[in-house]
Amino acid sequence: xxxxxxxxxxxxxxxxxxxLTLYLPLGxxxxxxxxxxxxxxxxxxxxxxxxxxxxRFNPLWIVHPTLEHFRSLFTDTDFPTWWTxxxxxxxxxxxISLALSVAAAYAVERLRFxxxxxxxxxxxxxxxxxxxxxxxxxATIVFQFGLFDSDWALVLTYPTFLVPFCTWLLMGYFRTIPxxxxxxxxxxxxxxxxxxxxxxxxxAVPGLISAGIxxxxxxxxxxxxxxxxxxxxxxxxxxxxAITELVNGDVYHWGGLMAAALLGSIPVVVLYSFxxxxxxxxxxxxxxx
Amino acid sequence: MTPxxxxxxxxxxxxxPGARRRRRTALLMQDRNVLGAxxxxxxxxxxxxxxxxxxxxxxxxxxxxxxxxxxxxxVWLENYLSLFSDAVxxxxxxxxxxxxxxxxxxxxxxxxYLAILLNRRIRFASILRAVVLLPFVVPTVLSAVAxxxxxxSQFSIISWALVKLGLINHYIDFLGDPWNARWSVIAANVWRxxxxxxxxxxxxxxxxSPSLYEAxxxxxxxxxxxFRYITLPLLTPIIGVVMTxxxxxxxxxxxxxxxxxxxxxxxxxxxxxxxxxxxAITGGKLGEGAALANxxxxxLLGAIMFSYFGLQRRGRGAG
Numbered sequence: 001x002x003x004x005x006x007x008x009x010x011x012x013x014x015x016x017x018x019x020l021t022l023y024l025p026l027g028x029x030x031x032x033x034x035x036x037x038x039x040x041x042x043x044x045x046x047x048x049x050x051x052x053x054x055x056r057f058n059p060l061w062i063v064h065p066t067l068e069h070f071r072s073l074f075t076d077t078d079f080p081t082w083w084t085x086x087x088x089x090x091x092x093x094x095x096i097s098l099a100l101s102v103a104a105a106y107a108v109e110r111l112r113f114x115x116x117x118x119x120x121x122x123x124x125x126x127x128x129x130x131x132x133x134x135x136x137x138x139a140t141i142v143f144q145f146g147l148f149d150s151d152w153a154l155v156l157t158y159p160t161f162l163v164p165f166c167t168w169l170l171m172g173y174f175r176t177i178p179x180x181x182x183x184x185x186x187x188x189x190x191x192x193x194x195x196x197x198x199x200x201x202x203x204a205v206p207g208l209i210s211a212g213i214x215x216x217x218x219x220x221x222x223x224x225x226x227x228x229x230x231x232x233x234x235x236x237x238x239x240x241x242a243i244t245e246l247v248n249g250d251v252y253h254w255g256g257l258m259a260a261a262l263l264g265s266i267p268v269v270v271l272y273s274f275x276x277x278x279x280x281x282x283x284x285x286x287x288x289x
Numbered sequence: 290m291t292p293x294x295x296x297x298x299x300x301x302x303x304x305x306p307g308a309r310r311r312r313r314t315a316l317l318m319q320d321r322n323v324l325g326a327x328x329x330x331x332x333x334x335x336x337x338x339x340x341x342x343x344x345x346x347x348x349x350x351x352x353x354x355x356x357x358x359x360x361x362x363x364v365w366l367e368n369y370l371s372l373f374s375d376a377v378x379x380x381x382x383x384x385x386x387x388x389x390x391x392x393x394x395x396x397x398x399x400x401x402y403l404a405i406l407l408n409r410r411i412r413f414a415s416i417l418r419a420v421v422l423l424p425f426v427v428p429t430v431l432s433a434v435a436x437x438x439x440x441x442s443q444f445s446i447i448s449w450a451l452v453k454l455g456l457i458n459h460y461i462d463f464l465g466d467p468w469n470a471r472w473s474v475i476a477a478n479v480w481r482x483x484x485x486x487x488x489x490x491x492x493x494x495x496x497x498s499p500s501l502y503e504a505x506x507x508x509x510x511x512x513x514x515x516f517r518y519i520t521l522p523l524l525t526p527i528i529g530v531v532m533t534x535x536x537x538x539x540x541x542x543x544x545x546x547x548x549x550x551x552x553x554x555x556x557x558x559x560x561x562x563x564x565x566x567x568x569a570i571t572g573g574k575l576g577e578g579a580a581l582a583n584x585x586x587x588x589l590l591g592a593i594m595f596s597y598f599g600l601q602r603r604g605r606g607a608g
Contacts, residue, residue, distance in 0.1 A: 026406045029399075030417075033424055033480065039446060040435040054449055104332035113325030126340055128593065130541030132562035133582040136569045137343035137350055160340045163332050192324050221428040223544045224562075228570055239430035243548055254438050261431035272426045276419040279426070283485070284492035 044069055044258040051255055069255035070263070078233045079260055082241035086220060087267070089151050089237060093158035094215040098208065100159065101166035106196055108167070109174040110182070120171060127164035134160070135228045142229050153229040154237070158219045165218070166211040169282055173207030174200065210282035213275045217268045238264035350579035357573040368580035377556055378564070378581070385560045385588075387471065389540045392478045396535055397528075399479065400486025405520075407487065408494045418488065425484040433548035436477040440464050440549070467557030470550055474558050477545055482535055493527035494520070533596035540588060561585050 043051065045065045050057045057063055073079045108116045108123070138157055139148075147153040177200060185195045201208075226237045233245055242260045246253060272279055351368055355361030372378045407418055424432060439446055440463035448460040463473045497520065505515050543562040546552060552559035552567065559567075561581060569578020 022406060022409055022411065025402070026411070026417075029403055029406075029483075030420070033421060033484065036432060036435045036439065036480065037423065037427075039439060040432075043438060052444060054444065059444075059446055059449055100332040100335060103328040107325040107328035111321040111325040111328065113322045116325065119329070123336075126336055128537060128589070129340065129344065130537060130562075130585075130589070132541045132543045132565070133347060133585050133589075134340070134343050136565065136575055136579045136582055137347035138339065139570070140346070140350070140355075140575065141339070141343060156335075157339055159335055163336060164340075167332065217426055221430075223428075223430050223547075224566070227547075228566070239428050239544075242434060243430055252438075254441075254444075257434050258438065261428075261434050264431045265427045268426055268428065269423070272422075273419065276415075276422075280418070280422070280488060280492070283422075284489050 040258045040261055043254055044262050046255065048255060069253075069259040073256050073259050073263070077246065077256070077260075078236070078241060079238075079263070081234050082236050082238045083263070085151055085235060086237040086239075086264075089154045089158070089226075090216055090219045092155040093162060093219045094212055096155065097159040097162035097166050097215050098212055100163050101170055101211065102196075102201070102204075102208070104163070105167045105170035105174055106200065109171045110179075110200070111192075123164050123167050123171075127161070127168055129161075131161060131222075131224050135224050138225070139228050148229060149231045149235055151230075151235055154219075154222070154226055157225050157229070158222060162215045162218060166215055169211045169214070169285055170204065170207055172285055173204055173210075177203050206278065206281075209275060210278040210285070213271060213279050214282040216271060217279070220268050347579050348583055350576055351583040352580075353576045355575045355579075357575060361576055364576070368577050369584075372577070372580060372584070377559075380556055381559045381561055381564045384471070384556075384558060385540065388475060388478070388542070388558075388560060389536060392475045392482065392539050393532065393536050395475070395479050396482045396486050396539075397532055400483045400531075401490055401528075403483060403487035404490040404494055405516075407491050418491070422484045422488050424481050425488075429481060429544045430548045432481065433477060433545050436473075436480075437464075437549045440473050464550055465554055467554055470554055470558050474546060474549055477549060478539060478542065481545070482539065486531055486535055489531045490524065490527065493524050493531075497523050529596045533592060536592045536596075537589060540592065541585065 042060070042062055045067070046062050047064055047066045047068060050063055104123070107113070108120045138160075142148055142153045142157070145153075147156070181199055181203070182195050185199050190198070221239065222237075223239045226240045227244075230236050230240060233241065236245065238260070242257065242264060246257050246260055350361075352363055352365060353361040354364045354367070403421065407414065407421065411417065438444075442460065442462050442465060445460060445463060447463075448457070451457045452460070462469060464470045501519050501523075502515055505519055510518070541562055542560060543566065546558055546560050546563045547566070550558045552563050556564075561584065565578045565581040565585075567578075568581060569575050572578075
């Protein structure tokens with residue numbers, strides 16, 4: 001319905017005009033946005049001989065595609081370990097954040113106890129605190145807890161930016177669920193917990209998926225905490241491992257680096273492609289509130 | 290979630306003290322203040338221990354000379370005074386402002402333009418929209434590595450293409466020259482940020498009723514007038530929010546710089562966040578690094594205030 005919005009007057013355009021004002025600029029922007037991915041993929045698939053010889057080979061094309069860079073990534077580096085670490089940390093922190101956020105959002109939005117509106121606002125403000133001003137004090141706290149260089153440090157600190165976001169999103173989602181449904185259940189003698197578990201949560205599944213997808217990508221992509229709190233290679237996450245371990249001295253293994261970048265992006269891209277609508281709704285929902 | 294308690298409000302009257310306690314618990318669980326506090330407890334505890342406390346601790350650390358090995362003493366404003374007289378710090382403040390302002394000034398018009406294009410009748414619109422957002426979804430560090438390779442001094446594909454086209458005759462030193470490096474990281478930031486701006490503004494565009502455009506067209510409004518008097522005013526509230534987010538993310542950026550230049554050449558691309566990391570974690574001076582991070586707070590608050598009062602009020606209120 002909304003999609004028809006700006007199409008109202010489009011039928012008046014001629015084909016040539018459309019090509020010039022729509023497809024040409026759109027094409028140019030798409031090339032700008034997609035070229036780095038193409039370059040990443042071709043670099044990862046080229047043998048070294050081709051990679052560093054622009055005279056004999058056109059760099060935009062692959063003459064002898066090879067999986068050599070991927071093979072050496074798996075056999076010569078800790079990449080598989082980083083990948084597993086990232087997956088564990090991401091799944092763990094996403095589930096913790098979702099559980100905490102559902103309870104908090106329900107409390108603020110539906111229980112409407114004293115002071116809940118201020119809490120809603122402070123959760124939004126918490127969401128605006130960037131990790132780059134928190135990592136130094138958090139590093140000292142992580143150290144005091146004895147969690148330094150452990151993946152638990154990440155599982156516990158990632159919710160600090162995930163919970164405000166998910167709570168904010170779920171608050172908006174709970175608001176769209178008709179209050180009458182809960183009232184009916186209350187009249188039928190259901191307790192609050194039964195209402196949350198049997199009525200609100202099943203209705204909020206799309207909201208939970210949105211929040212979950214977004215939380216997953218945010219923690220998969222997290223960098224500064226993982227860089228600060230983790231020091232040994234076997235505990236690193238993919239982004240940190242790729243930046244710190246795959247670059248030795250001045251020798252850059254560009255093929256391997258690009259292969260790592262490609263493989264490290266795949267989980268979020270796959271998840272994103274399955275749930276685009278949910279992802280977009282959480283992105284825009286967070287902004288529109 | 291814990292399973293719902295089975296104690297119902299209507300218990301048999303003959304029940305003992307245990308049942309009475311259970312009944313009291315059941316009644317408490319119906320009280321919205323008690324239940325609200327209970328529901329908020331886990332999230333609240335986490336945010337107080339790992340968000341509010343670190344924020345306060347960071348401000349405190351900024352007044353101490355704590356290093357990685359020593360607990361440190363309270364040194365009043367020493368960290369701040371030494372930072373203000375530090376030429377590197379002043380350069381970094383300039384870099385951060387330049388990076389934020391220029392990148393945002395490019396991201397906003399480009400993002401709005403892309404949103405308007407995507408809002409028109411096009412084939413495969415949903416696929417296009419999904420693809421547009423990819424740079425924002427992919428881990429920043431990993432795409433930054435790709436930019437690092439694109440900007441390589443010997444094998445840059447951009448230089449190669451420009452030489453082939455005959456536009457330049459020697460390769461550009463993207464990351465070796467201060468101003469080239471600044472523009473290069475800004476380009477990478479724009480690449481990552483434009484999709485966010487475009488997709489969120491597109492969501493705002495889709496809420497504008499087409500009948501407004503039709504009415505304006507019947508009155509003879511030109512496309513520019515339609516944009517100026519319909520699109521822009523109706524979009525202002527969401528523009529305010531989107532650009533606040535974008536400015537905050539850019540100002541506090543760390544990943545992109547750390548992955549592409551590590552602040553080089555000669556500190557030309559160091560931002561406040563990356564310098565703070567270098568001083569505190571690489572250099573071990575936690576107090577000085579914390580002071581640097583604290584100096585970002587006024588800027589962040591300023592950006593929030595600006596968008597809240599400057600942009601939102603002119604629109605339809607809360608947006």
